Amino acid sequence: MIWQQIYDPFGNMFISTALAAIPVVVMLGALGFFHIKAHIAAGMGLIAALLVAVFAYGMPAEMAGRAAMLGGFTGLLPIGWIVLNIIFLHQLTEQNGSFKVLQDSLSGITEDRRIQLLLIAFCFGAFFEGAAGFGTPVAVTAAILIGLGFSPLAASGLSLIANTAPVAFGALGTPVITLAQVHGYDLHAVTAMIGRQLPFFSLLVPFWLIWAFAGFKGMKEIWPAILVTGLSFAIPQFLVANFMGPELVDIIAAIVSMVSLVLFLRVWQPKKVWTSPAMRGKDISASEAKPAQPVVRHSKEALVAAWTPWLILSVFVFVWGLPPVKAWLNGLFAPKFPIEGLHNMIMKMPPVVTTPHPEGAVYTLNLLSATGSGILLAAIVSALVMKYNPVAIVRTFFKTLWMVRYSLLTIVLMLALGTLTRFSGTDTTLGLAFANTGVLYPFFGTLMGWIGVALTGSDTASNVLFGGMQKVAADQLGLSPNLMGAANSSGGVMGKMIDAQSIVVASTATRWFNHEGDILRYVFFHSIALACLVGVFVTMQAYVWPFTLMVVR
8 A cells, every 4th residue: 555645643733743743852851861871762762663653644654663664774784884884993092001011102193182183183083984984983083082181972962063164075975966867967067065064164163163072162173183184174175075076075185184294294283282182071070181291102014014904994984985896795795675565655745855755764884885884994994004913803703792882872873763754755745944035045954954964863864755845946936956955965064963773883883882861962962053054154054145156046
């Protein structure tokens, strides 16, 4: 039986929107305000989503269950698979002492915690976002920061804040490419439009990151380094997006930014060195600037050995992200499993799409091409280079699996919730509430992208979900479809720091289990504030000269 999605089941958009929001409110409320453990909060949100889908939206119960099951599988692969294997690599490097040497080498570049954040959370994280995406940058940078001695909240929250501006071009441009392919946007035009929005925020985010960590005074003390970091990322981001394409935007910008900052530090150092790894006013009061401490020096051989696992990881992640490699690996093994009773059994309806069309529900077991598999191979190769024996490698892997078991369960439940809201149409109801805002649509349409990422955990998924609606609304209001398609992606990146999946990845990477609510409360203000700033900027592009000159028609 074919089931048609209904976006206003009660004939009253206010009531329908309030009901559609219940699962999100239940999960985030349980997590952020009642301090309930993440996997329990996710389970509560999933139960609420099932009840709303079946009893309020009329979705057949069997379909709802199958949609949740599909989401659970997606939570395990690719997301959970990435988390498990990056923590596995981190465990290996910790156990043999090489991670301590890496920490000392980073301190050798700079002892200042603020500049370490710029190098690791922003630059290094942007590289991994560009190469792999899907949680990899937060997992890697949070693990490194916690190893450097940053407090769990600082390592988690600041990694999430830093992982914003690069997200639209993550995983070799996957969100933009998907937006163009699924909804018929011109790829070059929408890429260029995003490349005229995000560079302003690529310049802003490093300042925002250090302000969040060290306060305004601490940020002002290193403003030259922040400016170099932001400009050297924003300029390549603009140029590559406008003149090359979406695939290498983040990778090129991240490398240029990292090299520029390291070279700049050879001729400039802050007058006061901030050595505390805790955030001002958030963890301990000892986050005042302190005199520099002696740097531990290691031999060249020890430094090479310490950095080798992370260089191996970078190579594997980059190679695994290349489309020809993915295609080849998928050709070897990537069976597809249409979900019986769900695949093509749900019709997505106008105004989300111009004409009704069935919603596909196919799970692809792309184990070989999954980024997590590349990370696993990198970890195994690194373990052999570090002279681990096979028994120790296997023992460490299963020790890691036990360590992250609740985090994997949380990711499964949260992806089940997100997938169910997509198939039931409740997330579309929330999007339509934003779409009915008339002249203010450029602002609220941007927030639609934000809520899409917050719900699904993916800028790609948000573009699939709302990209068509943005196009239809823009045409009706006389706006540029490319402007609003880009706004969906650019606004969405600011939702990345509050999506439950990313928060669980961060808490797992820092081993700060059962503190997901603390992380959510910390990053929420930063997320909504930055999303609103993107919305204001898009509104100016829509109506205010000379910003209108930037719009790609």
